[in-house]
Amino acid sequence: MNNHSEQRRSSADIATLIRQEIVKGNLSFHERLSPERKLAETYNVARGTIREALNRLEQDGLVKIQPGSGTYVIYQSHEASASAIEDANPLEMMDARFALEPHICRLAVLHGRRSEFDELEKLCARMEDKLHDPTAFAQADTEFHRGLAKCTHNGLLIWIIDQITSVRSQDEWRRMRHLTLEDGIITRYNHQHRQIFDAIRAREPEHAANLMKEHLETARLSLTRAAET
Amino acid sequence: MNNHSEQRRSSADIATLIRQEIVKGNLSFHERLSPERKLAETYNVARGTIREALNRLEQDGLVKIQPGSGTYVIYQSHEASASAIEDANPLEMMDARFALEPHICRLAVLHGRRSEFDELEKLCARMEDKLHDPTAFAQADTEFHRGLAKCTHNGLLIWIIDQITSVRSQDEWRRMRHLTLEDGIITRYNHQHRQIFDAIRAREPEHAANLMKEHLETARLSLTRAAET
């Protein structure tokens, strides 16, 4: 409304201005605001006024003031996180894998090359080796499933698997995986992986697809069980 | 708003800069970052600051620090790999649909609501109406298959279908579609769509899935036939 440059601005005005910067996304999550002295300069206002505004914003939960360090934005703008794939939940992902991976097994049988099968075998060995290291196992597991996709020689399918995997590697997940990946489960997964691999190398598409379904069913079960605890 | 040149950069700022490099794709999957000392030089900042930033990025799961070796990107940026979808060919897409859509039919039976089925029926009617307008038919067809995905209530699957569809709508495609979409084919598609829809409304998951496989087989055949001419 008013904006004659030489007007005195209240702390509430400043708070509004900075709040707008934040929700508009000019200042994004975890970003540090300019120091109070600098803000005072840019807004042409005394430092005390800035401080009052910032305290207000902190009470509103937009900002965290850390003495000696700075003032940081703690507010997730909706636009930033709404990337559709970002907030897929575990069960959605399992359904997507259920759709894709059995058929990927069939295609792997059809189009896979010996060298790629050798790769898969190495990955099986690595997973069996990492029985007591859930993190390393999970990584090898991801590569195994990606390796299956690579056997199809279908760039689109590989891309889709990669996208799904990128969901899999989100933060919330890592915690859940620690819950689910006990030694017993890993042993079982390894057995299933090996079976799937054998079926593919033996060029038995339907068998491989069915084994994959079993495998995914196992994974889904341990997921839901972990979710209940 | 901040950093008019002469502001001291905090580790948070550095973390933000490097994070941007990664998500923009300047630093891609499995790539090694410059050594810390070098980064300190290029960002004009002390090594400790770089280290703090990198530790942050590691906690965020963007990066893996390997002592004695280097720091590696472990994050696949969506934007960077988006090109993979640009140059997918028709047959790759058909295989992907073969993997996805039959299972989508099963899930549609499980989770679909009456209102969504009504939507599908309208789309069937619209397609039957557009027997002599290939462009309009193709559009309704796309919406029908997307509608099936919506019945699953699985945001991830819907997203994937949308991505695949965006491949479908490329230029080269439209030409091919004119070749393939004669009246006879459209009639046959309509019949199959109607069958699939009936099976879903009758809550017969396997039947619906099999009908979808037939449908896709038909589509693939007319594609390959068009490619030969």
Place this chain on the structure above:
DNA sequence: CTTTTTTGGTATATTATTGGTCTACAAGCA
């Protein structure tokens, strides 16, 4: 294989920056 180089990990003293606090003063308003 051994040696050298590179790389991240750690420690520390120093310096600079930043928010926190206090005081004195001026401007606007009831």
Place this chain on the structure above:
DNA sequence: TGCTTGTAGACCAATAATATACCAAAAAAG
């Protein structure tokens, strides 16, 4: 007048960034 609010400046304590040196593991060179 008396109250509130913004201004200006000084100083403090907490924190972070710097600069430097040295270590251990990995990688590269010989």
